[in-house]
Amino acid sequence: MKFTKIFAAAALTAGLLAPAAWAETRITYKSAKTASSYYQMGVQIAEAMKTGTNGDVIVTVEESQGSVQNVMEVRARGGDYVFTTPPALIGLAQGGKAMFEGKSDPAFDEIRALFPIPSLTMHFVMSEASGVTDFAGMEGKTILLGSGSFGAREGEKYLGLFGLEGKVTIADSELSNAVSALKNGQIDGFVTAGSYPAPNVIEAAASTPVNVISLSEDQVVASKRTRLVIPAGTYAGQESEIVTTSLPVAAFTTTKMDDDAAYLLTKTYWERQGLLKGSAAWWGGVNLQMLFNITTKMHPGALKYYKEIGARLSDNHM
Known part of the structure; x- marks a missing residue:
C-alpha cells in the first residue's frame, strides 16, 4: 500500500532515511459545509498536519452536506479518506438503523476512529x-x-x-x-x-x-x-x-488506511494542539477524556499512539 509512505515524517525525524526515498502523502478530509465552524476546523487541522510533518502530509479539506453523506462515502473511498461525524452515527450505520435503514454495507463495519474534535x-x-x-x-x-x-x-x-x-x-x-x-x-x-x-x-x-x-x-x-x-x-x-x-464529534477513517498513517495522523493531531488552540478558541475544549465519547473501535494505528502515551481507553475501542 502506498500509504506506508506517510510514515516518512517520523522516519526522517529519527534520521533513519534519506529524504529522497519518500514522497509527499495526501489525505482527503471530509468535513461540513464551507460556511460552518467544522469546515474551518478542517482547514486548521490541515495546517497543523502540514506544519507538524514538515510538509510530508498534505490534507485537502472537502465540503460536505452532512455527517450522513460522510459515512455513506466510505463505500467508495480508499485509504486516504478521513471524515467527521458524531460517533452515534457509526453505530446506526453498522446496524442499518434510522437514516441508514435499507442502506447497509460491509464497508461500514470497517470504520475506525482516530481522534475527537470539538463537540x-x-x-x-x-x-x-x-x-x-x-x-x-x-x-x-x-x-x-x-x-x-x-x-x-x-x-x-x-x-x-x-x-x-x-x-x-x-x-x-x-x-x-x-x-x-x-x-x-x-x-x-x-x-x-x-x-x-x-x-x-x-x-x-x-x-x-x-x-x-x-x-x-x-x-x-x-x-x-x-x-x-x-x-x-x-x-x-x-x-x-x-x-x-x-453531541460529540470525531474524526474517522477505515481499515483501508495503513497503520503507520493512522498513527502519524493521530500523533500529529495531539502534538499540534498548541497550534490549534492558537488558531481558534474552540480547540480549548478538546482533551483525552473525550475519547470516552467515541463508542466504536479505534484504528490500530491510533490505538498504538494512545497506548504509548498511557491514555485511558474503553473496551469498545479495542
Whole structure:
C-alpha cells in the first residue's frame, strides 16, 4: 500500500532515511459545509498536519452536506479518506438503523476512529432584559430556533421535554439574524449549537448583556445527550460555569488506511494542539477524556499512539 509512505515524517525525524526515498502523502478530509465552524476546523487541522510533518502530509479539506453523506462515502473511498461525524452515527450505520435503514454495507463495519474534535454544544441564550435564568422562565417569551439544523431540532425537543411546548413564541427568522434581533429586542433569546465558544454567542454577549442558561442534572439526563460544562468566563459577563449538553464529534477513517498513517495522523493531531488552540478558541475544549465519547473501535494505528502515551481507553475501542 502506498500509504506506508506517510510514515516518512517520523522516519526522517529519527534520521533513519534519506529524504529522497519518500514522497509527499495526501489525505482527503471530509468535513461540513464551507460556511460552518467544522469546515474551518478542517482547514486548521490541515495546517497543523502540514506544519507538524514538515510538509510530508498534505490534507485537502472537502465540503460536505452532512455527517450522513460522510459515512455513506466510505463505500467508495480508499485509504486516504478521513471524515467527521458524531460517533452515534457509526453505530446506526453498522446496524442499518434510522437514516441508514435499507442502506447497509460491509464497508461500514470497517470504520475506525482516530481522534475527537470539538463537540456540538447546546447554547440557550437569553437577553438579560428578559429576566430569564432557567428553562421555566422561558414561558411566554419569544425564542428564535432557526430551522433545519441540529440546534433547531434539539432546541425544539428540549422545549417539549421541559414542559414549554406551546408556551413560548417561536420567532419566524433564520439563526443568522439572532444577534441583531436579540440586541433590538425583537426576541428574548435564541438557541444555537456549535463548538464553544460559539462565534454567534460571543457576538451576542459582546453587544448586549445575556444569560446563557444552565440545565439541571435531571434535564441533562432527560435529554439523553452528553453532559458538558462551559467554563466560567468563556463569554462576556459569564461569571459561573454553564452546564449544558453536547453531541460529540470525531474524526474517522477505515481499515483501508495503513497503520503507520493512522498513527502519524493521530500523533500529529495531539502534538499540534498548541497550534490549534492558537488558531481558534474552540480547540480549548478538546482533551483525552473525550475519547470516552467515541463508542466504536479505534484504528490500530491510533490505538498504538494512545497506548504509548498511557491514555485511558474503553473496551469498545479495542
